[in-house]
Amino acid sequence: MGTYAMTIAGADVPVSATFPVVNPATGAPFADAPECTRAELDEAFASAAKAYVEWRQDESFRRATLEKAADLLFAAGEELGPVLTAEQGKPLRDAAGEVFAAGIWFKYFAGLEIPSQIIQDDDRATAEVIRRPLGVVAAITPWNFPVTLASWKIAPALLAGNTMVLKPSPFTPLATLKLGQLLASVLPAGVLNVVSGGDELGAWMTSHPVPRKVSFTGSVATGKHVAASAAPDLKRVTLELGGNDPAIVLDDVDPSAVADKLFWGAFSNNGQICSAIKRVYVPERMYGEVVDALADRAKAVKVGDGTAEDTQLGPINNKPQFDRVSELVADALAHGAKAATGGKPIAGDGYFFEPTILSNLSDGTRIVDEEQFGPALPVIAYTNLEDAIERANATHFGLSGSVWGNDLEHAAEVASRLECGTAWVNAHLALAPSQPFGGSKWSGIGVENGLWGYEGFTELQVLYRSKT
Numbered sequence: 325m326g327t328y329a330m331t332i333a334g335a336d337v338p339v340s341a342t343f344p345v346v347n348p349a350t351g352a353p354f355a356d357a358p359e360c361t362r363a364e365l366d367e368a369f370a371s372a373a374k375a376y377v378e379w380r381q382d383e384s385f386r387r388a389t390l391e392k393a394a395d396l397l398f399a400a401g402e403e404l405g406p407v408l409t410a411e412q413g414k415p416l417r418d419a420a421g422e423v424f425a426a427g428i429w430f431k432y433f434a435g436l437e438i439p440s441q442i443i444q445d446d447d448r449a450t451a452e453v454i455r456r457p458l459g460v461v462a463a464i465t466p467w468n469f470p471v472t473l474a475s476w477k478i479a480p481a482l483l484a485g486n487t488m489v490l491k492p493s494p495f496t497p498l499a500t501l502k503l504g505q506l507l508a509s510v511l512p513a514g515v516l517n518v519v520s521g522g523d524e525l526g527a528w529m530t531s532h533p534v535p536r537k538v539s540f541t542g543s544v545a546t547g548k549h550v551a552a553s554a555a556p557d558l559k560r561v562t563l564e565l566g567g568n569d570p571a572i573v574l575d576d577v578d579p580s581a582v583a584d585k586l587f588w589g590a591f592s593n594n595g596q597i598c599s600a601i602k603r604v605y606v607p608e609r610m611y612g613e614v615v616d617a618l619a620d621r622a623k624a625v626k627v628g629d630g631t632a633e634d635t636q637l638g639p640i641n642n643k644p645q646f647d648r649v650s651e652l653v654a655d656a657l658a659h660g661a662k663a664a665t666g667g668k669p670i671a672g673d674g675y676f677f678e679p680t681i682l683s684n685l686s687d688g689t690r691i692v693d694e695e696q697f698g699p700a701l702p703v704i705a706y707t708n709l710e711d712a713i714e715r716a717n718a719t720h721f722g723l724s725g726s727v728w729g730n731d732l733e734h735a736a737e738v739a740s741r742l743e744c745g746t747a748w749v750n751a752h753l754a755l756a757p758s759q760p761f762g763g764s765k766w767s768g769i770g771v772e773n774g775l776w777g778y779e780g781f782t783e784l785q786v787l788y789r790s791k792t
């Protein structure tokens with residue numbers, strides 16, 4: 325798989341120390357990633373600060389550069405995809421799709437129209453609200469979609485005129501390091517620096533004096549540390565954190581018609597999506613039918629090494645997460661839940677887990693109340709819709725949710741009552757670069773994507789011109 329280098333000031337950094345990266349399909353290390361030192365991190369921030377002076381000057385140059393970056397990504401699936409599969413576990417097709425999606429995000433932001441906002445234009449004055457870049461951004465990403473989630477940060481931040489130091493998760497540093505090397509061929513030196521290391525490196529970044537903004541995607545627990553660490557010098561923060569998305573099935577639904585969408589809303593990327601369906605509420609009278617329909621799909625899915633042609637779901641990405649999913653499922657079973665299918669790890673090497681549908685359980689069970697972030701879905705019966713909505717909202721999480729029904733008006737009315745950043749009707753995981761994405765409550769602060777995501781990488785300024 326070659327060697328992997330950090331990109332600082334537009335060049336590969338000679339590797340001094342390294343840490344191993346494990347292939348989750350085998351459980352064995354397969355490559356080494358550079359371990360960033362404090363001195364190297366200082367260099368990365370210094371190079372980003374230096375590059376900022378020029379980069380912020382010329383918006384049309386920035387847009388043209390982002391276009392070039394998009395084209396590079398559209399053509400990079402074959403190079404980055406296998407690296408992503410090896411470190412993350414997802415099937416090759418999905419890995420290539422993730423790289424392509426990053427291209428779509430760059431393309432979108434390259435062409436994003438930024439409306440002019442004149443708030444006063446009369447005899448006395450013209451007042452305009454303009455957007456200024458913040459400076460250097462510290463960006464930190466998780467292990468589920470390292471490339472796409474990095475693009476959600478890089479493209480809007482750079483469009484706004486900021487520069488960046490980016491750190492991927494230590495479980496999946498390699499495709500992001502490759503991304504940094506690839507983009508160095510079109511970006512001026514220092515505009516995007518990519519460093520790799522452990523969690524401690526993330527903490528160094530958020531407390532570093534240079535960055536003016538931290539853009540973080542990861543767990544709620546880490547997000548709280550990040551917010552605290554950014555507070556002393558008032559860095560701006562965007563936090564995209566965990567979710568425990570409810571899906572509420574209404575009683576006018578044909579279970580067989582929605583089962584596929586519900587299943588993939590929960591099990592895409594092996595359940596390792598912040599905004600995947602993590603619990604399903606189903607009317608009592610169709611409960612058995614929905615559980616069976618979901619279990620049928622779970623049984624039919626092909627789980628395996630992401631490099632195999634027919635694999636639909638790969639392994640869980642890492643050992644701690646594999647242990648956590650195993651523990652939450654075992655806890656549910658010990659408390660009376662039934663596994664309609666699955667329920668345990670798949671024997672052998674690697675972090676494979678049976679796609680699991682759990683029935684006969686309710687709120688108050690850990691796997692319902694906590695974020696499982698893996699291939700196990702609890703299905704909960706309800707008799708009263710108001711009660712189901714209340715239970716769906718009775719959580720610190722508030723990332724997204726969905727409502728499934730034939731009467732679209734009714735379903736939309738129910739969806740509008742979900743306390744979350746995105747409420748879907750008859751869909752889940754429908755994301756787009758133009759659509760702001762973020763969480764309420766503990767699922768985050770701020771949003772990514774769309775004009776709103778771009779604005780998160782800016783500060784507004786009132787430019788007031790007196791005419792008197």
Ligand code: NAD
Binds near residue numbers: 468523528542695768
């Ligand atoms: P994590 O919080 O453990 O790690 C995320 C990143 O933060 C990693 O790069 C890690 O090295 C770094 N980090 C760890 N400790 C840090 C610290 N003290 N200071 C700064 N950085 C630190 O999360 P994870 O396990 O990699 O990812 C899974 C979580 O991410 C899930 O909760 C999932 O829901 C969430 N997630 C959210 C979104 C979203 O957009 N809302 C998207 C994907 C994943």
